[in-house]
Structure formats: structure tokens, C-alpha cells
Amino acid sequence: MSAPAAGNAGGAVGVAITGGRVIDPANGIDGPHDLFLHAGRVAALDRPPPGFRAEREIDARGKVVCPGIVDLCARMREPGHEHKATIASETAAAVRAGITTLCCPPDTDPVIDTPAVVELIRRRSGQCGAARVFAVGALTQGLGGSQLSEMAALKSAGCVAVSNALAPLSGMLILRRALEYAATFDLTVFLHPEDPALQDGGCVHEGVVATRLGLPGIPEAAETAAVAASLALIEQTGARAHFCRLSTARAVRMVARARHDGIPVTADVCAHQLFLTETDVGGFDGLYHVRPPLRTTGDRDGLRAGLAKGTLDAVCSDHQPHEADAKLAPFPATAPGISALETLLPLTLRLVGEGVLDLPAALARLTCGPARILGLPFGTLSLGASADVCVFDPERHWRLEEGEMLSRGHNTPFLGWEFTGRVSHTLVGGRLVYEAPA
Amino acid sequence: MNRADLQVDGDGRLRHFLTVEGLHRDLLVEILDTAESFLGVVEQSVKKVPLLRGKTIVNLFFEASTRTRTTFELAAKRLSADVLNIHVDASATIKGETLLDTLRNLEAMHCDMFVVRHADSGTAHFFAQHAAPHVSVINAGDGRHAHPTQALLDMLTIRRHKGDFGRLRVVIVGDILHSRVARSQIHALNILGAGEVRVVAPRTLLPVQAHTLGVHVFHDLEAGIRDADVIIMLRLQRERMRGALLPSAHEYFRLYGLTAQRLGLAHPDAIVMHPGPINRGVEMDSQVADGAHSVILEQVHYGIAVRMAVMSLAMRRRLPGAEVREQEAG
Incomplete structure (x- = not known):
């Protein structure tokens, strides 16, 4: 594993994080502990290791100390769409939000289908020295959907998975071959389950709101048909696959059943799907234009239940920053997506407040859950693990204001929402990359 | 907002x-x-x-x-x-x-x-x-989504012929799914207190959960227009007949076209409306379009x-x- 280094100057410094509630879901740890970091790694819990000298001490009394957040899907728009955002702007936003590892989907320009683009992303993120950025390689060349990408080369270059992002595949045969070929190199395939024919140019959930507003709908079956077809091929090929951004309760149940039957498939959900529904689209507000679309309250509740049960292994941001113009159009003509890095932890903590799941379980979906899907040794405070740490004040009230966003994209429907819980410190490889102003 | x-x-x-x-x-x-x-x-x-x-x-x-x-x-x-x-x-x-x-x-x-x-x-x-x-x-x-002035000119037409909306049974026939006219008509009729609003169409031309618009849904034209006071025929765009929505104009007319014989099932004083332009022989035959019940030119x-x-x-x-x-x- 050629993990990109997120800057290592100062990695040898000892850091003591004292007096906090340490929650490390990977190891079942939840309690008051002092945490000692040394040489960029987690060195000890409670007692400093022999010869430890703290160059920096973080007073975490009243705070939660957890592994840095691992985000399975964040578009940084670089290369190719720098008018929307850059790796520098988005990794800065990420670390302020406690996110230390980001996966970048392959729909950049050029597409991530050659080692050169992977290298470019690695170099740019290394220069920024904030969060770690991993590339997800293209499943097909140019995301064209018909010719396999050079997956072995992409893996060697550092891609953690392969995916066709939201671009359609030309058919079931290419999906079968892609799963088989990826399995040859032990690469996980990220699938966005959406049948392109059933999607049929839709822009909202096909339900009562689409009926009332006369907006072209995307039926539930666009997702469930794709999940069913994919599951058949996953079972036959034995490939390792992961469903991205499930949006329907029925698809969650299908994944749960498949896992019960022994198919080793994983799935995630993005945070906004756990709060917003089709009714939010009622005012034609393009900020609610997302793909997959916001669905019914029944779907939202089914996603929440799937998250609580663990059928959904991870919550991700599905961060899609846009320039203001991308949302200044009639609803169907707006670009889908939400600038979501800065609300990933706050929304997940809100689930805890609403009793959907407890804090350690919620943090598991942000840390070890996604890290396991990626097969990366992050998202844990195990001794010897990379010292990627997030410290947050779970009682701190704040409001999301546009002027205070660090992401270049201000396209979020959560502006003005009140949240409880805010990050005070973020460390990547033992290095303090963010500290909230006192 | x-x-x-x-x-x-x-x-x-x-x-x-x-x-x-x-x-x-x-x-x-x-x-x-x-x-x-x-x-x-x-x-x-x-x-x-x-x-x-x-x-x-x-x-x-x-x-x-x-x-x-x-x-x-x-x-x-x-x-x-x-x-x-x-x-x-x-x-x-x-x-x-x-x-x-x-x-x-x-x-x-x-x-x-x-x-x-x-x-x-x-x-x-x-x-x-x-x-x-x-x-x-x-x-x-x-x-x-909406075509509110068309809906209101239709309401004016209905009011001038029928007076009070409260007792009226109004039937809208055709491509409800793609019709901004139908959506606006349904809202207007319900706000003005129409007795009953019905829609008639095959399922491919109905939006999902169409009843949530405030209508009774029919798939059979003859059942749908029974005792109707107002029959509104929607225009069927030609391109709808080429995809997977309908097999042919012929079958559409056979099932959903308004003929003089079918009009006989409606109230004897029923009026027939159409937002235009009419596809004669698809939505209705000429006998109905130009007949005594038709108020299509008044609408204009x-x-x-x-x-x-x-x-x-x-x-x-x-x-x-x-x-x-x-x-x-x-």
C-alpha cells in the first residue's frame, strides 16, 4: 500500500491529548483516556510510552477524541474543474470538519484512468499537506462504459478502488467482465446503482412531489433493478463490490438479505439522504437537486434503520462543490450535488441526538466502517496506527453560515441549520493540521 | 420560499x-x-x-x-x-x-x-x-408543471356554460403525465369547488399516485365519462406514440378517442373542450370536434x-x- 503522505514535517513530535472521552469504535474503546502520539503514530493509551516527551499537549477535557474521519466520496474538482474547487480548498475544508482521509471519484477531467492522473492528485494533495487523498480509478476507459480501464496499472499507482462513478455502463456484460478483471487484482468495485434506462432523464424521485410539480421522475426501481442485477453478478464472480449512495429502503433490504446469504457486499449512504426527502424539492430549489434523488420519508427511515443495524457500513459526504451559477437555473437544468464536507460530522452527530444510533456506532460509520471498505489501515486509534485524530466538542452549538464555509462550493441546503458538536483539533499523521480558534 | x-x-x-x-x-x-x-x-x-x-x-x-x-x-x-x-x-x-x-x-x-x-x-x-x-x-x-392562464380560460368557459362548479363532474382525458394544462386545471377545479374531478388515461400516461392531485382515476373511457358535465380532451403529442408509452395512435383512438357514440354516455348537456391544437382522429373524431357539444373555439x-x-x-x-x-x- 503506497499511502500518500500528507506532509510529514513534525511527524516525530510527541503529542499528548489528555482528559478527553476517547472513542475508538474499531477497538471497542469508549471512556476517559489520555492518548499519546509519537512519530506520526498512535503510541500509547493512558500512560506515556517510555521516553515520551510531549512537544504539544491538547487539553481535551469535555471533548471527544476519535479517529480522523474517512470519507468515501468527495469531489475536489481537480484536475479539470478548478472553477468549482481545488484540492487545496477542499482539503482545508475537510480537516476543519475532522476528515483526514478522502476518496476522490474518477470523474475528473481528465478522468482518473491513467497512473499519471493518480500521480497528479497524489502530488497536489501532498503539497497541500492537509488531508490524505486517495483516488478511485475509472472502471472503464474515459468512463465510456465499454472498454475496461488498465486496472492493474491504476492499482499500482495507488487507486484504492475502481468505479464508473455516475456514468452508465453499456450493459451487463461489461459489468461482469469489469468485476472479474477487478477481482483478479483484488480491487474493490464501487457501484452506483442506477439503471440508466429507468433513470430516463429524471431529476427527482418519482413520487407525489414529481407528480405535483411535473418534474421528470426517477423511479425507485432504477436503483433496485441495478442492485438486483449487480448482486447476481457479484455472487457469480465472487468479486468484492461496494454499493455507493443507496437512496431507497428497498435496496437496503436487498443488501441485508444478500449479506445474510453470504455475499460479501458493503454499502454506504450520504449524510443528506438521512435528513432530506422529496418534499424538500417542493419549492423548485436547485440546492435540493441531488443524484440519486431525495426520496420518501419511508426511504429516509429505511436508510436510518439500515445504518443503525450496520447494513450500511459508512456515511459519506458525497461532497460536490459547485460555482454559484451551477445552481442558478430552473430546477432540472441545475447541476446536482451538495457541498457537504462541512456537514458530514454535524449531521451524523444529529442522528445521535435524534436517537437513531449511539455515538460510538455513529463514529464507527465515519471511521473504521469506511476504512474497512477501502482496506486502508486508517479510521482507528490502534497502537501503531497512523495518528489521524479528530477532537470535537460534543456540546458546542453553532450555525452553518455561508460566509464561514471553507469549501469553495457554497451549494448546501443546510445553511442556517443549527448543529451541536464542533471539531476543535484535527491531526493527520500526528501533525496538527487544524486547530479551532480559542 | x-x-x-x-x-x-x-x-x-x-x-x-x-x-x-x-x-x-x-x-x-x-x-x-x-x-x-x-x-x-x-x-x-x-x-x-x-x-x-x-x-x-x-x-x-x-x-x-x-x-x-x-x-x-x-x-x-x-x-x-x-x-x-x-x-x-x-x-x-x-x-x-x-x-x-x-x-x-x-x-x-x-x-x-x-x-x-x-x-x-x-x-x-x-x-x-x-x-x-x-x-x-x-x-x-x-x-x-403549470399553464395557469390556459386553466383559467377553461374555467371561464365552464362557468359561462354551467354556472356553479359545485355540482359539476369534470373529466380530463389523455396524457395527464406530460400535461401542464391538466395539472393547472385540476388545481383550479378543486379550488373552485368542482363536485368531482376525474382523469382517464392508460397507466403509461398517468403520473404515479395521480390521485394525490385530487382526482378520481379511471382507465376506461366509457366508465370515466359516464354522466360527465364537462369533458376535457388533452392533446397527445406525436412523439408519445413512438416510444414505450403507447403502441399506436390507432389503439389510442380505439380506447380513448371521443366519438359521438361515447359522448352519449355523458350528461346530455355536456360540453367538450380541448386546449388545441386537435389531432382529429386521435383524441376525438371531427363529428365531436365540430359538433354541438364542442366549445373549443370559445376557449380561444x-x-x-x-x-x-x-x-x-x-x-x-x-x-x-x-x-x-x-x-x-x-
């Missing part, structure tokens, strides 16, 4: 006319009454009133239309407004001008009202949200009066003397 709030000002007066949904019954009745008063103007030898003299109205059509654009133009001219017709085809988009740029440029020319038609649902709302405070936006059809006639009413009401708050009259009234 609530969509209904966007259309009316703090005193409940019309500011923009974007959708029938959410409007108060009294406002719809006021529009219909005002339209009635304009019917006389249209029949005079000098067909003009000076209500909007000095105002500039822009017909901004991003979709081809002859009938709607013409009646809006005539309505504006009969109110003595200056009218600018702009048909924006793909070329402006290719040049990279956004809708917002188009709006800003026309506002800079001191236009007072925009009559907008666009293929995307929500376009009129988008214009209204971004328009300068002095500008009114009238929706002349947005995607599948009322269209001008209704558009005059909507334009003058939306501009009322900005006409000279409006403040004075209000103070006197208050």
Missing part, C-alpha cells in the same frame, strides 16, 4: 402568476370576473382599453408556440401595452447566455412584465425569484380576455393612482 407566497403580495394581491396551486378561491374568482368584464372590450369595434398604456410586456418564449403567444400578444395590445416578442431558441444557449443573463438584459431595458414559456418545469418560478421588484412574471407554460376567444385580466391584475399595484385609490378605499 413558499411558492404561493411568491405569487401574491402581503395584501393577497397578484404579483406574479406562476401556478394555480395554492391560490385563494377569491383570487381565481376575481380573475374570472375581470375577464368577463373584458369580453365586452374584445367585441367592440375599437378593441382597446388604456389600462397598461406605457407599459412594456415581453413575451419570452423558449419553446415554440403560436396560439398561446398570439393570444398573450393580443391581450397585451388590447390593454394598450407595448409588446416585445422574443423567441429564444437554442442559439442563445449556444452563445453561453444563461437565463439569468437574458432576464437581466431585458430588465435593463425597463420592461415591466415577462410572459415566459420554457420546457423546464419551474422556469417561471426561477424568473419570479430573480426578477427585480417592479417586474411581474406570468407563466405561459413551464415543462409539465376567452383566452384573450383571461390573459388581459391576469396582466392587468398583476400590474394593478403599479398603475398610476393605485396608491391613491387604495387610500380612499382604506
Whole structure:
């Protein structure tokens, strides 16, 4: 594993994080502990290791100390769409939000289908020295959907998975071959389950709101048909696959059943799907234009239940920053997506407040859950693990204001929402990359 | 922002006319009454009133239309407004001008009202949200969403023939799924208190959970038009017959075409309406279209009066003397 280094100057410094509630879901740890970091790694819990000298001490009394957040899907728009955002702007936003590892989907320009683009992303993120950025390689060349990408080369270059992002595949045969070929190199395939024919140019959930507003709908079956077809091929090929951004309760149940039957498939959900529904689209507000679309309250509740049960292994941001113009159009003509890095932890903590799941379980979906899907040794405070740490004040009230966003994209429907819980410190490889102003 | 709030000002007066949904019954009745008063103007030898003299109205059509654009133009001219017709085809988009740029440029020319038609649902709302405070936006059809002036001219037609809405059974037949006209008609009929609103269509031409619009759903035409007082036939676009929605025009007419024989199932005084243009032999046969029950040409006639009413009401708050009259009234 050629993990990109997120800057290592100062990695040898000892850091003591004292007096906090340490929650490390990977190891079942939840309690008051002092945490000692040394040489960029987690060195000890409670007692400093022999010869430890703290160059920096973080007073975490009243705070939660957890592994840095691992985000399975964040578009940084670089290369190719720098008018929307850059790796520098988005990794800065990420670390302020406690996110230390980001996966970048392959729909950049050029597409991530050659080692050169992977290298470019690695170099740019290394220069920024904030969060770690991993590339997800293209499943097909140019995301064209018909010719396999050079997956072995992409893996060697550092891609953690392969995916066709939201671009359609030309058919079931290419999906079968892609799963088989990826399995040859032990690469996980990220699938966005959406049948392109059933999607049929839709822009909202096909339900009562689409009926009332006369907006072209995307039926539930666009997702469930794709999940069913994919599951058949996953079972036959034995490939390792992961469903991205499930949006329907029925698809969650299908994944749960498949896992019960022994198919080793994983799935995630993005945070906004756990709060917003089709009714939010009622005012034609393009900020609610997302793909997959916001669905019914029944779907939202089914996603929440799937998250609580663990059928959904991870919550991700599905961060899609846009320039203001991308949302200044009639609803169907707006670009889908939400600038979501800065609300990933706050929304997940809100689930805890609403009793959907407890804090350690919620943090598991942000840390070890996604890290396991990626097969990366992050998202844990195990001794010897990379010292990627997030410290947050779970009682701190704040409001999301546009002027205070660090992401270049201000396209979020959560502006003005009140949240409880805010990050005070973020460390990547033992290095303090963010500290909230006192 | 609530969509209904966007259309009316703090005193409940019309500011923009974007959708029938959410409007108060009294406002719809006021529009219909005002339209009635304009019917006389249209029949005079000098067909003009000076209500909007000095105002500039822009017909901004991003979709081809002859009938709607013409009646809006005539309505504006009969109110003595200056009218600018702009048909924006793909070329402006290719040049990279956004809708917002188009709006800003026309506002800079001191236009007072925009009559907008666009293929995307929500376009009129988008214009209204971004328009300068002095500008009114009238929706002349947005995607599948709304066509409120068409719905109100249909309501005027029904009212002039049938009087009270309370006892009426109104049936809308055809492509409900893609029809902005049907959506606006259904809202208008329910707000005006129609006794029963029915829709008749095969499932491929119905939106999901169509009953949530406030209608009874039928798939069989003969059951659906039984004892109907008003039958509204929707236009079936040719392209709907080529995809997976319908097998053929032939089968559609056989199942859903209005014939004299089927019309016999409706109330003996039933009226037959169609927003036009008619596909004869697809939605209805010529015998019905030109028959005694048909009020299709009246609809066109009322269209001008209704558009005059909507334009003058939306501009009322900005006409000279409006403040004075209000103070006197208050």
C-alpha cells in the first residue's frame, strides 16, 4: 500500500491529548483516556510510552477524541474543474470538519484512468499537506462504459478502488467482465446503482412531489433493478463490490438479505439522504437537486434503520462543490450535488441526538466502517496506527453560515441549520493540521 | 420560499402568476370576473382599453408556440401595452447566455412584465425569484408543471356554460403525465369547488399516485365519462406514440378517442373542450370536434380576455393612482 503522505514535517513530535472521552469504535474503546502520539503514530493509551516527551499537549477535557474521519466520496474538482474547487480548498475544508482521509471519484477531467492522473492528485494533495487523498480509478476507459480501464496499472499507482462513478455502463456484460478483471487484482468495485434506462432523464424521485410539480421522475426501481442485477453478478464472480449512495429502503433490504446469504457486499449512504426527502424539492430549489434523488420519508427511515443495524457500513459526504451559477437555473437544468464536507460530522452527530444510533456506532460509520471498505489501515486509534485524530466538542452549538464555509462550493441546503458538536483539533499523521480558534 | 407566497403580495394581491396551486378561491374568482368584464372590450369595434398604456410586456418564449403567444400578444395590445416578442431558441444557449443573463438584459431595458414559456418545469418560478421588484412574471407554460392562464380560460368557459362548479363532474382525458394544462386545471377545479374531478388515461400516461392531485382515476373511457358535465380532451403529442408509452395512435383512438357514440354516455348537456391544437382522429373524431357539444373555439376567444385580466391584475399595484385609490378605499 503506497499511502500518500500528507506532509510529514513534525511527524516525530510527541503529542499528548489528555482528559478527553476517547472513542475508538474499531477497538471497542469508549471512556476517559489520555492518548499519546509519537512519530506520526498512535503510541500509547493512558500512560506515556517510555521516553515520551510531549512537544504539544491538547487539553481535551469535555471533548471527544476519535479517529480522523474517512470519507468515501468527495469531489475536489481537480484536475479539470478548478472553477468549482481545488484540492487545496477542499482539503482545508475537510480537516476543519475532522476528515483526514478522502476518496476522490474518477470523474475528473481528465478522468482518473491513467497512473499519471493518480500521480497528479497524489502530488497536489501532498503539497497541500492537509488531508490524505486517495483516488478511485475509472472502471472503464474515459468512463465510456465499454472498454475496461488498465486496472492493474491504476492499482499500482495507488487507486484504492475502481468505479464508473455516475456514468452508465453499456450493459451487463461489461459489468461482469469489469468485476472479474477487478477481482483478479483484488480491487474493490464501487457501484452506483442506477439503471440508466429507468433513470430516463429524471431529476427527482418519482413520487407525489414529481407528480405535483411535473418534474421528470426517477423511479425507485432504477436503483433496485441495478442492485438486483449487480448482486447476481457479484455472487457469480465472487468479486468484492461496494454499493455507493443507496437512496431507497428497498435496496437496503436487498443488501441485508444478500449479506445474510453470504455475499460479501458493503454499502454506504450520504449524510443528506438521512435528513432530506422529496418534499424538500417542493419549492423548485436547485440546492435540493441531488443524484440519486431525495426520496420518501419511508426511504429516509429505511436508510436510518439500515445504518443503525450496520447494513450500511459508512456515511459519506458525497461532497460536490459547485460555482454559484451551477445552481442558478430552473430546477432540472441545475447541476446536482451538495457541498457537504462541512456537514458530514454535524449531521451524523444529529442522528445521535435524534436517537437513531449511539455515538460510538455513529463514529464507527465515519471511521473504521469506511476504512474497512477501502482496506486502508486508517479510521482507528490502534497502537501503531497512523495518528489521524479528530477532537470535537460534543456540546458546542453553532450555525452553518455561508460566509464561514471553507469549501469553495457554497451549494448546501443546510445553511442556517443549527448543529451541536464542533471539531476543535484535527491531526493527520500526528501533525496538527487544524486547530479551532480559542 | 413558499411558492404561493411568491405569487401574491402581503395584501393577497397578484404579483406574479406562476401556478394555480395554492391560490385563494377569491383570487381565481376575481380573475374570472375581470375577464368577463373584458369580453365586452374584445367585441367592440375599437378593441382597446388604456389600462397598461406605457407599459412594456415581453413575451419570452423558449419553446415554440403560436396560439398561446398570439393570444398573450393580443391581450397585451388590447390593454394598450407595448409588446416585445422574443423567441429564444437554442442559439442563445449556444452563445453561453444563461437565463439569468437574458432576464437581466431585458430588465435593463425597463420592461415591466415577462410572459415566459420554457420546457423546464419551474422556469417561471426561477424568473419570479430573480426578477427585480417592479417586474411581474406570468407563466405561459413551464415543462409539465403549470399553464395557469390556459386553466383559467377553461374555467371561464365552464362557468359561462354551467354556472356553479359545485355540482359539476369534470373529466380530463389523455396524457395527464406530460400535461401542464391538466395539472393547472385540476388545481383550479378543486379550488373552485368542482363536485368531482376525474382523469382517464392508460397507466403509461398517468403520473404515479395521480390521485394525490385530487382526482378520481379511471382507465376506461366509457366508465370515466359516464354522466360527465364537462369533458376535457388533452392533446397527445406525436412523439408519445413512438416510444414505450403507447403502441399506436390507432389503439389510442380505439380506447380513448371521443366519438359521438361515447359522448352519449355523458350528461346530455355536456360540453367538450380541448386546449388545441386537435389531432382529429386521435383524441376525438371531427363529428365531436365540430359538433354541438364542442366549445373549443370559445376557449380561444376567452383566452384573450383571461390573459388581459391576469396582466392587468398583476400590474394593478403599479398603475398610476393605485396608491391613491387604495387610500380612499382604506
